[in-house]
Amino acid sequence: MRIGFIGLGNMGGPMAANLARAGHEVAGFDLSAPMPDGVTRADSAHAAATGADVVITMLPNGAILRAVADEVIPAMAPGAVLCDCSTVDVDSARAVADQAGAAGLGALDAPVSGGIGGAAAGTLTFMVGGTDAAFAKVAPLFEIMGQKAVHCGASGAGQAAKICNNMILGVTMIATCEAFALADKLGLDRQKMFDVVSTSSGYSWSMNAYCPAPGVGPQSPADNGYKPGFAAELMLKDLRLSQQAAESADADTPMGQLAAALYGHFVEDEDGRGRDFSAMLPRFSARHRD
């Protein structure tokens, strides 16, 4: 296939490299990132999209996605598919899909889980919104870049799944960190805390797979000085997207709201920026009850 790939940063770079390695012809465009191995540099997003069967975007946010879509949609031939893999707001995902549909194109919102490691290893999970036909066309590419692609429903359903998942993740990480900080103050050994909770009803991915306490459980960013990993500001972005969606859908999400506020303080008023999102544990450890 001919693929246009726009946004070759931490995630997009290795994803595009995997597509090129699998034998696809990939034209890439980024404002600043270097071209990954096997990817041909295009001079603009428009040029990268011209003649492509599939255009993949991996961009920072919905406003940038909308601007790039304005440029690439007129360059694409009818029947081609615009597949956005960024994490953006549901409204932007749906607006771009409508715009692509009106131009005779297929469109998918296909955000990912799995992080930079998953992007490099080709083991991402894709959560996808859009039509069956568009999903079928891009499915072989999801197989190269990932280990699983779930077709969640119509346009926006992929982003909806992503922000709901990450709202659970943010809330469980905070709960796990505050429980460790409480356990410390109660004199409970952290390894014992892990041994009990990871096999009891308080277990979660945050505890079992990404333990925020260093030296306990599997290797995680806590063992690397809380270097991300998954940066606290990216978690904040996703929690704010969940709250934006909850607002527009009139959904009551008090825990998600509180998690967004806590990560907001951590990133904007404290020392959270540039640290892994599990660095909530030293934050709670250093604090006293209000």
Ligand code: NAD
């Ligand atoms: P990044 O900042 O490393 O990459 C984004 C790239 O987009 C940059 O290289 C930037 O130069 C480029 N860009 C910005 N505006 C552009 C434009 N107008 N035209 C062309 N290129 C442009 O970010 P990332 O970590 O690769 O994340 C990308 C997306 O994936 C985000 O939406 C993020 O939320 C999501 N995501 C990230 C992770 C992660 O662990 N990093 C995990 C899951 C999802």
